[in-house]
Amino acid sequence: MQREVGSLPLAPALRARLAAAGFQTAQELLETGPCGLSKELGISKEEALEALQVVRQECHGDTARTARGSGATRKFTALELLEEEQAQGFIITFCSALDNMLGGGVQLTKITEICGAPGVGKTQLCMQLAVDVQIPECFGGVAGEAVFIDTEGSFMVDRVVDIAAACVQHCQLIAEAQREEDHLKALETFSVESILSHIYYFRCRDYVELLAQVYLLPEFLSEHSKVRLVVIDGIAFPFRHDFEDLSLRTRLLNGLAQQLIITANDHKSAVVLTNQMTTRIGQSQSTLVPALGESWGHAATVRLIFHWDNSQRLATLYKSPSQKEATIPYDITPRGFRDVQPPAVAPSADGTERNPRKRPRREEEKQ
Amino acid sequence: MVVLWAGLCPGLTEEMIQLLRGNGIRTVVDFVSSNLEDVSQKCSLSYKALVAVRRVLLAQFSAFPANGADLYEELKSSTAILPTGSPSLDQLLDSGLYTGEVTELMGAPGSGKTQVCLGIAASVSLGLKQHVVFLDSTGGFTASRLYQMLRAQTEDEEEQASFAGAGPYALQRIQVVRVFDIYEVLSALQELRDHLSQQVMSSTGPLKIVVIDSVSAVIYPLMGGRQSEGLAIMMQFSRELKSLAREFSLAVVVTNQVTRDSSTGPLKPALGRSWSFVPSTRVLLESKEATWGRGPMQRVASLAKSPRQPTGLQVELDIG
Numbered sequence: 001m002q003r004e005v006g007s008l009p010l011a012p013a014l015r016a017r018l019a020a021a022g023f024q025t026a027q028e029l030l031e032t033g034p035c036g037l038s039k040e041l042g043i044s045k046e047e048a049l050e051a052l053q054v055v056r057q058e059c060h061g062d063t064a065r066t067a068r069g070s071g072a073t074r075k076f077t078a079l080e081l082l083e084e085e086q087a088q089g090f091i092i093t094f095c096s097a098l099d100n101m102l103g104g105g106v107q108l109t110k111i112t113e114i115c116g117a118p119g120v121g122k123t124q125l126c127m128q129l130a131v132d133v134q135i136p137e138c139f140g141g142v143a144g145e146a147v148f149i150d151t152e153g154s155f156m157v158d159r160v161v162d163i164a165a166a167c168v169q170h171c172q173l174i175a176e177a178q179r180e181e182d183h184l185k186a187l188e189t190f191s192v193e194s195i196l197s198h199i200y201y202f203r204c205r206d207y208v209e210l211l212a213q214v215y216l217l218p219e220f221l222s223e224h225s226k227v228r229l230v231v232i233d234g235i236a237f238p239f240r241h242d243f244e245d246l247s248l249r250t251r252l253l254n255g256l257a258q259q260l261i262i263t264a265n266d267h268k269s270a271v272v273l274t275n276q277m278t279t280r281i282g283q284s285q286s287t288l289v290p291a292l293g294e295s296w297g298h299a300a301t302v303r304l305i306f307h308w309d310n311s312q313r314l315a316t317l318y319k320s321p322s323q324k325e326a327t328i329p330y331d332i333t334p335r336g337f338r339d340v341q342p343p344a345v346a347p348s349a350d351g352t353e354r355n356p357r358k359r360p361r362r363e364e365e366k367q
Numbered sequence: 368m369v370v371l372w373a374g375l376c377p378g379l380t381e382e383m384i385q386l387l388r389g390n391g392i393r394t395v396v397d398f399v400s401s402n403l404e405d406v407s408q409k410c411s412l413s414y415k416a417l418v419a420v421r422r423v424l425l426a427q428f429s430a431f432p433a434n435g436a437d438l439y440e441e442l443k444s445s446t447a448i449l450p451t452g453s454p455s456l457d458q459l460l461d462s463g464l465y466t467g468e469v470t471e472l473m474g475a476p477g478s479g480k481t482q483v484c485l486g487i488a489a490s491v492s493l494g495l496k497q498h499v500v501f502l503d504s505t506g507g508f509t510a511s512r513l514y515q516m517l518r519a520q521t522e523d524e525e526e527q528a529s530f531a532g533a534g535p536y537a538l539q540r541i542q543v544v545r546v547f548d549i550y551e552v553l554s555a556l557q558e559l560r561d562h563l564s565q566q567v568m569s570s571t572g573p574l575k576i577v578v579i580d581s582v583s584a585v586i587y588p589l590m591g592g593r594q595s596e597g598l599a600i601m602m603q604f605s606r607e608l609k610s611l612a613r614e615f616s617l618a619v620v621v622t623n624q625v626t627r628d629s630s631t632g633p634l635k636p637a638l639g640r641s642w643s644f645v646p647s648t649r650v651l652l653e654s655k656e657a658t659w660g661r662g663p664m665q666r667v668a669s670l671a672k673s674p675r676q677p678t679g680l681q682v683e684l685d686i687g
Binding site for chain 1 (some may be wrong): 515
């Protein structure tokens with residue numbers, strides 16, 4: 001292999017020594033052997049042996065990679081990818097306008113980012129998706145499990161119970177209307193308890209825990225191979241306070257993004273992130289933009305921005321590889337994330353001014 | 368800086384190497400630049416043998432000057448100009464993508480870089496019936512969108528009836544490699560280089576274009592902090608790209624991000640000044656819009672760096 005020494009994944013100090021000693025290609029390294037290498041460079045035999053192992057692995061890359069089975073760098077033709085995409089399912093959100101805008105729902109193997117001001121409904125959508133990913137295939141879902149990584153502490157289990165109950169009820173109505181064998185069989189295992197037991201919840205308190213959790217995800221996912229959704233609620237929160245070195249932050253965030261893309265691709269799962277908004281103060285006006293800087297904008301494949309228009313919640317598709325930009329209204333009901341109902345439905349019972357940003361807890365709304 | 372080892376050229380034996388090393392001559396450069404009379408005296412080797420070895424080494428390792436006229440003739444016969452699928456972009460690039468050069472597309476998130484890359488792949492595969500290698504490092508490659516673009520392009524050429532036959536072939540000519548790490552990108556390029564050098568004589572599968580989306584995604588995790596290994600790898604990578612483009616007459620298209628100096632500064636391309644010397648042509652993609660969801664989206668491509676056109680040219684782009 002005429003692979004240059006500079007392009008191999010070795011430690012920088014070792015690489016500098018190799019360059020000083022005059023080694024140029026991987027072939028020369030392999031021919032020198034570990035004893036010769038340790039003599040030339042002045043390193044111990046174990047280090048030389050390790051370095052040669054890395055070189056050998058890189059040079060015989062094809063056989064090593066297919067043996068590992070993950071196939072991360074397998075080559076495909078566009079035709080194979082098209083067939084794969086057409087066979088892939090989506091995670092629906094129960095809001096048909098949003099599903100249509102996204103081209104069917106949240107796509108597997110891609111990173112979707114949801115940005116929005118506080119209280120607009122990002123965590124609600126994440127909880128809805130964690131329930132919706134478990135819908136059985138006969139009802140149009142992907143029948144997977146969910147991993148929920150929480151950094152802000154906004155995961156409320158009783159709210160998930162409400163959402164799950166509404167979802168089960170919805171499926172029961174479909175089954176009763178259509179009366180098919182597999183629908184009834186699927187419903188036996190689809191209940192609120194089973195939904196809750198298939199959401200794996202992790203709580204990360206600072207950025208080190210978050211990074212560790214994301215880098216450990218591949219092992220977890222290979223043990224739980226049915227996971228089809230990874231939600232990280234609040235990726236901005238641990239990175240926004242307490243960071244003096246901004247270039248380190250960019251470096252960590254980009255490494256995190258690449259690791260998430262690898263995870264989404266290898267395990268065929270969707271990754272959903274929520275981000276906060278920050279203000280950019282311009283010459284004459286200030287605008288709300290997603291937090292974490294310009295380079296983070298490239299990490300997500302699909303970007304949704306949730307915002308308010310008076311008291312109506314709107315979702316805008318800001319970035320997508322296959323859909324056009326659009327804005328749709330949505331609503332958050334006691335049963336979860338839903339479409340906007342037409343105004344013929346009875347308005348709210350009491351006439352007092354409500355804060356449109358957070359749904360108040362009123363006794364008569366709880367089941 | 369190649370180390371002298373036995374068998375590098377005829378006449379260079381193991382004992383000669385040991386004697387030379389004893390006198391501090393380890394690499395080819397040391398040998399060629401030393402005074403051979405002194406060397407033959409100190410190492411007690413024959414002067415004639417040393418001169419013969421030096422001649423062979425010079426022939427093997429030095430670069431030969433080429434005549435400007437010969438170079439021009441060679442470029443005229445080997446350079447091709449590939450259409451990008453969008454007439455306004457072709458106009459900006461002086462009729463298309465030139466082989467033998469690296470072209471860069473940069474833009475903010477959502478400005479359309481991946482869409483333009485897909486359009487280029489579709490146009491080359493369908494129009495020129497040539498192979499395309501697409502290195503995807505962001506997971507943004509969507510085959511269904513590519514298929515949509517292919518259909519749109521055939522409708523323009525009024526070949527709808529033959530699309531059913533041509534479509535799958537066009538898709539098969541586009542090879543997608545998913546690489547998420549700089550080392551994976553480098554091994555993919557190495558594989559490509561091996562594949563191309565073996566195929567120099569054959570006529571099947573002419574490859575003229577390599578698209579890499581995006582380079583900043585794989586280089587950014589190594590930059591920053593206080594380490595310089597990111598810069599070293601980036602330079603290695605750029606050298607690989609440029610030598611691939613030049614040696615095999617490929618057009619290399621890369622996409623890059625944009626950053627700001629401070630939160631209010633102007634947009635500038637990512638990866639810094641060192642990377643700015645790598646592409647010969649740079650196109651900035653912007654989408655001019657007021658706020659999200661209000662007002663029509665207008666995409667503008669402007670030329671930031673070009674060896675042939677004046678910079679500052681702007682055209683409107685239509686991403687189908």
